[in-house]
Structures are given as C-alpha cells and as structure tokens.
Amino acid sequence: MTVKTRFAPSPTGYLHIGGARTALFSWLYARRHGGSFVLRIEDTDQERSTPEAINAILDGMAWLGLDYDEGPFYQSQRGERYAEVIDQLLASGHAYRCYCSKERLDSLREDQRARKQKPGYDGRCRDIVEPPADAEAEPVIRFRMPTEGAVHIDDRVRGHVSFQNSELDDLIIARADGSPTYNLVVVVDDMDNGMTHVIRGDDHLNNTARQVNILRALDVAPPSYAHVPMILDEDGRKLSKRSGSASVMDFRDQGYLPEAVVNYLVRLGWSHGDQEIFTPEEMIANFDIDAINQSASSLNASKLAWLNQNYMKTLEPAYVGEHLAWHLRQLGVDPDAGPSLAALVACQAERTKTLVEMAHNSLFFYRAPSEYDDKAARKNLKGDATQALATVRERLSGLDDWSVEAIHATVQGTAEALGLKMGKVAQPIRVAVSGGAVSPPIDSTLALLGKETSLARIQAAEAWIAENLSEA
C-alpha cells in the first residue's frame, strides 16, 4: 500500500509553528516511503476562511520548502459529497435528526456541569420517529454513537489508547443549514483521499474515537494514526499569537533561515541518536514515526539561533546573501549598493546569530557612520591614534592591490613600523570605518568597504579627533 499523508490546517490567518512541524513530519513520512503528501484546507467555517488566511498557509509552506503532491483541496468545494455521506448515514440509521434547540442544549450542559457530570447530548431525539410538535427550528443531524463497547486505537506514537463508547455522545455531523461539521468532514476526506497515515496534533486524540466510529458506520477501515505532542513556548506555556513566535513567518521576520527552522522543528519531538544537524536528504532517510517523542516540548530560541548560525556559516554564501538582502531591504537599505553579499555573508556569518543581526551589523557597509559609538571613540579615537591613522591611511593609499592579504600586510607593517601592537592600529581604524568597536577582521572589513570609502572614513576620523582635541 502506498503511503499517503496529509496536512489539513484550518485557515486561521497564519501557519502555526506546531502545525508546521506536523506538516513537516507528514511530509517526511510520505517522502521517506515514496508516498504522497496532500495539502487540504479545512475551510468549512466560512467566516474565518478568507483568501488572505488561506494564502498565509500557502506562503508558510512555501517558505519552509514543504511541497505537496496533491491539493490544495478545499473542503468548501465538497459540499455535495458530504451531503451524500450524511444521507447515507441517515438512510442506514447511523444518523438521525435532532430538533433540540440551542437553548435546551445549553441548559442541559449547564445542568450536567453543575452535577459534575461530563457535558454531552442526552439523546432525547435519538429514537423519535416524527418531529416533535414543538419543534421550532430546522433540525441538525447527529451521529448515532454506539452505547456499548469501546474503540481501541493503536496510535503510532501513543501506543494503545482506548475509549469507552459510553463516554461518547451523539455528535452533530450537519448543522441546521445542512452544512457538515468538522468530525464528519475529516472522516469523509481522509476516506475519499485514501489516507493511510494521519499525523496530527494530540489535541485531536480525543476526537479519534468518534471518527473511528463514523468510519465503522461507513464500513471503512480507519487509517493509521499518529498523534504528536504539542509545542509549548519558552516558559512551557501554550503558544499564543501574542508571543511573537507562533507563526512560521515570525521566524522569518526574526532573521532565521528556513533551513534552520526546519532542522530545529524536526528535532523537536523527534530524534535520531545524537544527530543534531540534518540535511533534507538525511531527514527523509532517517525519519520514523516510532522515534517521535510522547511528551510536549518547549521552544528554545538559543538553540534555534545556534542552528541558524550553523546554516548561515555552511550554506552557500550567495544563497544566504539572498535572504540577507530581504532583511536589508526591511531596513531601508539597497542591497545592491554595497559589497558583494556573498563576501559579506562569508565574514559576518561567524559573528552573528540571525539575519536581522547580520543586517544591522552590516549597515556601515552601506552608509557612513553618522556618529561614533561614545565608548569606542573615547577609547580608540584619542590623540595618540592620529599618527597611526594617518600613517596607515598614507600607506593604504599607495596600495594598488586592494586585497585582504595586501591590506593585512599594510596594517601589520604600520604597527611594526610605529612600534605599536596590532590592536593600537586596527581598533582606531575599526571605529573610524564602522563607527563602533565591533566588526569583522579589519583587513576583510576594509576590503569589503573598498579603497575610496575606507580612506575617506579614516580621514574623517582624523579630522574628528583633531576637532575634539581642540575643543578640549
């Protein structure tokens, strides 16, 4: 049997990070077994399903690089099929019309809670033949849940889980307006699409028994289920949109590479021995549902950051440069008006954790510092730096070969000639060209900056020193 998995998000306006991991697991499992991965949009709730909300899901998937073999399918377009199944269930006696009003249902639940019982439908319309005389509204349709026996599920990550049917009430499968509800729709779609493996969040574990019973009524064998645990935030709490990292796009905005996010996600709840870094091929080759953890896991930003830096260092610099360009534009910088992005990435990657940080720390390559960092200037742009700056500038200006090696030799030669330590020459230059005390190695920095710009900024620093001395 060919493996078929699906990811079935409801369009909430963004791709949730937990959903993204579920999608990744499903995708990996399908890829691993040469199967098919399906994307299905659960948009039966008309009000929430806007085109924007749907696009947010699609964009998130694309950003992560999760492609699908079939779909996207939209449940909103399958109304006829659902109606057909509902009729079938009605005809076979597995479903019935319920005329109870919402008011009655609400007070029923209230009473049950007051009596410390589990709220649920009491089955009043379960066996009636004719609509009650006092029926006010259009009826809903309920599934006739078995009252005896149990449902046993062999969950691929939870193991054996069972539910007594007596715990299950008769759920509504069609609203008064005839539209189908979630539990019915999921069952029909998974059945029609021929899903072999349903990998989903464990918030659905409780629904599974109901769905299996519906499948039984339809005389269809249930798929293999795998309920993966939730992802919690750094404090071990439920992820909320307000935490700023519930959406995968939040991670993009925070400067993470999709490769890092994917690698981070795959190791959250899944492991393969001690391996931390996985290429996509390695993930596919080694992914296994049986190695998924049973307990919830918390997001940890510093580990993600470490992975991100790892990918910034090891991925093709030109590729990372494309992502950096996006962030530079966010800062109002034209990425084409500076050094080669690949070269920039090559020397910034090992000193920044995120693309946002990289972009910020690279701003001086695009515009001269508007002012010097106070502390850095006080320490390095003092009177005694004038000679060092003037000397290197003069020597650098004579350089025909503006290469890292030549610049390095020149700066070092200047230090030696002046009897100074390397730092006494390099640091003033660094502050002069970058405005602060931190930058890539001074030779690389100047090489990236270009000869003209470098010399001009050094000269400007000399002038600044002279001005500050005269004022003092």
Next chain:
RNA sequence: GCUCCCAUCGUCUAGCGGUUAGGACGCCGCCCUCUCAAGGCGGAAACAGGGGUUCAAAUCCCCUUGGGAGCACCA
C-alpha cells in the same frame, strides 16, 4: 467535574532490566586573538515522589503529585 494523554540536566534529547545515566543548546573556566565572534579543551547540571515486580528498575506495574488536551450547530 468527567474522559484521555504526558513526566531524564534550565531547554531539546539518548536510554527500551545490569551504563561512571550519553549527546546537543545555553552557562562557567582556560587556550587562540586587531574588536566581536568562530574554533579547541575542560567543568557544573537530570531520572518528580511513593509503593510494588525482579538477583537487579531511569527502564515493567500501581498510586500520588504536577502539566496538557477534549467534553460546541469551531476546526
């Protein structure tokens, strides 16, 4: 309240009856060094508690505690 699920360093995890309880992130120290990093080396850090089963339990069973999910004409 009822039903279901979960529990190893701060975090992600390895472990699937016998280990000095391993790795990774982070943290601390040392080395390297023109800054910041990166890198190398070293270190601190965990089996929630209590009962069983067994020659032997982090591993199996039960209870407690603590988390989480579900109980909609939402998905």
